[in-house]
Amino acid sequence: MYKVFLVDDEIEIREGMRDSINWANINFVFSGEAPDGEMALPLIQEVKPDVLITDIKMPFMDGLQLSRMVHKMMPWVKIVILTGHDEFHYAKEAISIGVAEFLLKPVCATELMEVLKKIAAKIGQEKKEEETSEKLKEQLQNNTVVLRDRFLNELVMGMVSLQDIVDKCEHFQINIISKYYLVTIMEAETKVWNMNDCKYREYLKFEEVVDKILKGNHQVIKFKRNAGELILIIKGDGELNLGTYAYELSETIMNEVERDTDCTLSISIGSVMERLGGIAKSYVDADFVNKYKYIYGKGKILGINDLKLDLGLKEFVKLDMNSINDFMKYGSYKDIRQFVGDYVNCLERSGMNSLIYIFYSYIDIMLNASKFVKELGWDIEKILPEAVQLQNDLLIINSIDKFKELIESVLRKVLECRENRMDDRYRDIIGKAKDFITNYFYNPNLSLNSVASYVNMSPNHFCSVFSQEAGETFTEYLTKVRLKKAKELLKTTSLRAAEIAYGVGYNDPHYFSYIFKKWEGVTPKEFRSS
Incomplete structure (x- = not known):
C-alpha cells in the first residue's frame, strides 16, 4: 500500500x-x-x-x-x-x-x-530497480573482495609484475609501499571434523578475531586464501624490528584465537625481505616452514630462522613436484610402482634420502595430492584420510621402503578419483553457474559472458561445457528459469504482463510476450485466464 x-x-x-x-x-x-x-x-x-x-x-x-x-x-x-x-x-x-x-x-x-x-x-x-541496484552493488562489493584476495595471492606467489603491483594496489586502495616486508601464513584447524556448518562457523570466528586485532593497523595487509587460512604481509622500516613484531603479533593472535574459538592455530613466518619483489621470496620461506608443522606439531609459531637453526642447514632445497603432478594427471595404474621407484632413486642420487628429506617429500606429495583431489571435486577427508593425519603417518615412516609403500597407496587413490571424475568433471562448475542464474535471472544484463566470468571460464569453453553437461544451451536454460518465475507471478499476483516482464529480466514487454507464446503456446494473458 x-x-x-x-x-x-x-x-x-x-x-x-x-x-x-x-x-x-x-x-x-x-x-x-x-x-x-x-x-x-x-x-x-x-x-x-x-x-x-x-x-x-x-x-x-x-x-x-x-x-x-x-x-x-x-x-x-x-x-x-x-x-x-x-x-x-x-x-x-x-x-x-x-x-x-x-x-x-x-x-x-x-x-x-x-x-x-x-x-x-x-x-x-x-x-524494483533500486532492489536490483542494491543486489548488484552487493555482488560488486563481494566480487571486489574476491578479486583483491586473488590479486594478493598472485602477488605473494610472484605472478605479478612490479608495475601491475603498483597499479592494482592503487585500484584496491592497498598501501603496499615499505622498506621491508615479511609474509606470515596462519592456518586454523577446528576440532570439529564431521559438521561442516560448525567448522565454517569456527573459521568465521577465527577471521573475526584476526580482524578485530588488526583493525586500524596499517602495517599489516591481510587476505584470505582458503577457509581457515589467512596470509599477512607485514611491513616495516627496520629488519630486526619487523621480525620481532611478526612474532609478537603472532603470539597475540594465537592467544586470542585459542581463547575465543575452537580452533588450533599454526603460524609460519617467512624471512624479512627488501623491495616489493622480496614479498614473493618471503612467502616461499613461509610456505616452506608451513609444511614442517606436521613434523614439529600443529598449534605452534614457527619461523624460517627457527627452522634453519633446528636443522643446521644454510639452504633449503625445494623438491620439484612437476613430475608428481604430471603423473597424477596423466599416469596409469600399471606405472605406479616404476614411477615411485624412479622417484626414490632420484632422491638417493641427489643425496636427499635422509629421514628429514623423506618427511618433507612425503608432506609435499600429500599436499599436492590433496589439492588435486579437491580440484576434482572430491572430499579430501574421505578419499585421503592420510592428509588429515600426516603427523601420525610421519611416525611410521622409518625407512625408504615404508615411504615407497605409502606413496604408492596415495597415488592409487588419486588415480582412481581421476578416472571416476572424468565423466562429471564439470558438475560443480555447472551447478555453480545454475545457482548464479537462479539468483540473478531478473537482471536484464545477465549473459553467457557474465556467468562464464563468474565460474572463471572463457565464454566459448563455458558455452560448450554447459550444453554438454546440462543437455541444453545456456540461453534455453536462462529462458526456462525466467518463464518459470513469470508463470508463478501470473498465477499468484495481479501484476500486469509488462511489470512481470521487467521483473524477470526482459527490458521489452513485447519480446517477453513473444518468447512466452513461443515456449508456452499461449500469450501471458491467455495463460492467466486459463
Missing part, C-alpha cells in the same frame, strides 16, 4: 477527494490532510507519504513552497499539483521542482485514480 497526503485550503475539495475514492482498490491509503503548507509540513514529515497532492494557491505557505521543501527533505515523494486555468504560468517552476503530475480543477475521482495508478506503477518500478 502506498500513502497519500492531501493539502488544499478548501475543505469541500479535501472531503470530496478523501471520501469519493476507494483508496484500497488502487493500492493506496489516505494518510492525512491539511489546509495549507505550513500546517502540512510537520504532518508530512511524520507520515512520510509516497504521494503528495497539493493545491498551488493557499494561505501562509503555497503549494510550490511546500513542494520545494518536501522535495528537498523527502526526494522520493511523488508530487501531484492541483491547478486552475489561470495558474498554468506556475508550471515551469513546478517542473523544476520535480512535480510528477498536474491536475486541472475541478478534479473528478476517475481522473485522480488514473493518475495515482500511473504513479503507483512508477514507484513499483523504481523500487
Whole structure:
C-alpha cells in the first residue's frame, strides 16, 4: 500500500477527494490532510507519504513552497499539483521542482485514480530497480573482495609484475609501499571434523578475531586464501624490528584465537625481505616452514630462522613436484610402482634420502595430492584420510621402503578419483553457474559472458561445457528459469504482463510476450485466464 497526503485550503475539495475514492482498490491509503503548507509540513514529515497532492494557491505557505521543501527533505515523494486555468504560468517552476503530475480543477475521482495508478506503477518500478541496484552493488562489493584476495595471492606467489603491483594496489586502495616486508601464513584447524556448518562457523570466528586485532593497523595487509587460512604481509622500516613484531603479533593472535574459538592455530613466518619483489621470496620461506608443522606439531609459531637453526642447514632445497603432478594427471595404474621407484632413486642420487628429506617429500606429495583431489571435486577427508593425519603417518615412516609403500597407496587413490571424475568433471562448475542464474535471472544484463566470468571460464569453453553437461544451451536454460518465475507471478499476483516482464529480466514487454507464446503456446494473458 502506498500513502497519500492531501493539502488544499478548501475543505469541500479535501472531503470530496478523501471520501469519493476507494483508496484500497488502487493500492493506496489516505494518510492525512491539511489546509495549507505550513500546517502540512510537520504532518508530512511524520507520515512520510509516497504521494503528495497539493493545491498551488493557499494561505501562509503555497503549494510550490511546500513542494520545494518536501522535495528537498523527502526526494522520493511523488508530487501531484492541483491547478486552475489561470495558474498554468506556475508550471515551469513546478517542473523544476520535480512535480510528477498536474491536475486541472475541478478534479473528478476517475481522473485522480488514473493518475495515482500511473504513479503507483512508477514507484513499483523504481523500487524494483533500486532492489536490483542494491543486489548488484552487493555482488560488486563481494566480487571486489574476491578479486583483491586473488590479486594478493598472485602477488605473494610472484605472478605479478612490479608495475601491475603498483597499479592494482592503487585500484584496491592497498598501501603496499615499505622498506621491508615479511609474509606470515596462519592456518586454523577446528576440532570439529564431521559438521561442516560448525567448522565454517569456527573459521568465521577465527577471521573475526584476526580482524578485530588488526583493525586500524596499517602495517599489516591481510587476505584470505582458503577457509581457515589467512596470509599477512607485514611491513616495516627496520629488519630486526619487523621480525620481532611478526612474532609478537603472532603470539597475540594465537592467544586470542585459542581463547575465543575452537580452533588450533599454526603460524609460519617467512624471512624479512627488501623491495616489493622480496614479498614473493618471503612467502616461499613461509610456505616452506608451513609444511614442517606436521613434523614439529600443529598449534605452534614457527619461523624460517627457527627452522634453519633446528636443522643446521644454510639452504633449503625445494623438491620439484612437476613430475608428481604430471603423473597424477596423466599416469596409469600399471606405472605406479616404476614411477615411485624412479622417484626414490632420484632422491638417493641427489643425496636427499635422509629421514628429514623423506618427511618433507612425503608432506609435499600429500599436499599436492590433496589439492588435486579437491580440484576434482572430491572430499579430501574421505578419499585421503592420510592428509588429515600426516603427523601420525610421519611416525611410521622409518625407512625408504615404508615411504615407497605409502606413496604408492596415495597415488592409487588419486588415480582412481581421476578416472571416476572424468565423466562429471564439470558438475560443480555447472551447478555453480545454475545457482548464479537462479539468483540473478531478473537482471536484464545477465549473459553467457557474465556467468562464464563468474565460474572463471572463457565464454566459448563455458558455452560448450554447459550444453554438454546440462543437455541444453545456456540461453534455453536462462529462458526456462525466467518463464518459470513469470508463470508463478501470473498465477499468484495481479501484476500486469509488462511489470512481470521487467521483473524477470526482459527490458521489452513485447519480446517477453513473444518468447512466452513461443515456449508456452499461449500469450501471458491467455495463460492467466486459463
